[in-house]
Amino acid sequence: MGKLDGKIAVVTGAGRGQGRSHAITLAAAGADIIALDLCADIATNSYPLAGREDLDETRRFVEKEGRRCVAEVADVRDPQQLRAAIDKGVGELGGLHIVVANAGICPLGDVPRQAFIDAVDVDLVGVLNTVSAAYPHLSAGASIIATGSVAALMKGSGTDVLGAGGFGYSHSKRAVATYVHDCALALAPEKIRVNCVHPTNCNTDMLQSEPMYKVFRPDLEAPAADDVVAAFATTQPMNVPWVEPEDISKAVLFLASDDSQYVTGLQLKVDAGAALVHTNAYSLK
Numbered sequence: 001m002g003k004l005d006g007k008i009a010v011v012t013g014a015g016r017g018q019g020r021s022h023a024i025t026l027a028a029a030g031a032d033i034i035a036l037d038l039c040a041d042i043a044t045n046s047y048p049l050a051g052r053e054d055l056d057e058t059r060r061f062v063e064k065e066g067r068r069c070v071a072e073v074a075d076v077r078d079p080q081q082l083r084a085a086i087d088k089g090v091g092e093l094g095g096l097h098i099v100v101a102n103a104g105i106c107p108l109g110d111v112p113r114q115a116f117i118d119a120v121d122v123d124l125v126g127v128l129n130t131v132s133a134a135y136p137h138l139s140a141g142a143s144i145i146a147t148g149s150v151a152a153l154m155k156g157s158g159t160d161v162l163g164a165g166g167f168g169y170s171h172s173k174r175a176v177a178t179y180v181h182d183c184a185l186a187l188a189p190e191k192i193r194v195n196c197v198h199p200t201n202c203n204t205d206m207l208q209s210e211p212m213y214k215v216f217r218p219d220l221e222a223p224a225a226d227d228v229v230a231a232f233a234t235t236q237p238m239n240v241p242w243v244e245p246e247d248i249s250k251a252v253l254f255l256a257s258d259d260s261q262y263v264t265g266l267q268l269k270v271d272a273g274a275a276l277v278h279t280n281a282y283s284l285k
Helices: 017-028 052-064 079-093 114-137 163-190 210-216 225-233 245-256
Strands: 008-012 032-037 069-073 098-101 143-147 193-199 267-270
Touching: 008 017, 008 079, 008 114, 017 032, 017 052, 017 098, 017 245, 032 052, 032 079, 052 069, 069 079, 079 114, 098 114, 098 245, 114 143, 114 163, 143 163, 143 245, 163 193, 163 267, 193 245, 210 225, 245 267
Parallel strands: 008 032, 008 098, 032 069, 098 143, 143 193, 193 267
Antiparallel strands: none
């Protein structure tokens, strides 16, 4: 018996990284999966995004767990496209119980101001669109989980020090935290839970990218992966350079399962202590 037997989950940004890990983890616990991804690049985002072949690979991983998977190309910025994909998945699989609003980008570097708009459209509006499209299918006991970021909890995150795209990213993650809090309050009478997971540096293509390397090693003209490990580790008091997607998925599984049936409005940090110096014992975050 799995913790999620009989459940159906939708995961956005499921083509790779955290989204793929969440889809596989939920499937291993017994859930059928609606896996959604844009499967295309965004011009202002200076590292490649997942492609259709990545999404198909996620589907194969889910099916290896013995679960059903509907894998659809869908842009979280487009509410009609997203609603159609979720409706199709629900129609094929028979319901919806878990929503993982995970899709995100972080367009760092010397990018145009459009990068702020793009980051907000994906990282914030995409969460709102996902919840809106999924909500008509949800009932008591459902769980909504949004991907935030420890960047949302850090002092100075509300500045454009990392350029237009980085500013859009931090703005979005701070707004997602607020949205989750208020949405949890609004949906509590329906016994629908809404929570947020805030990862620190996570070992995905977003982190392992040239623009991110340059943020952590601005002293180097062309930093490589080996050049940034020590710099990445300075962010976390536990002295690790990053956490793995599977570490975040464990938190997502907890919030998706009945183990957290009375947990709602939580800002769950999986951050190796990164936010501690930016918060205090009395902070709701």
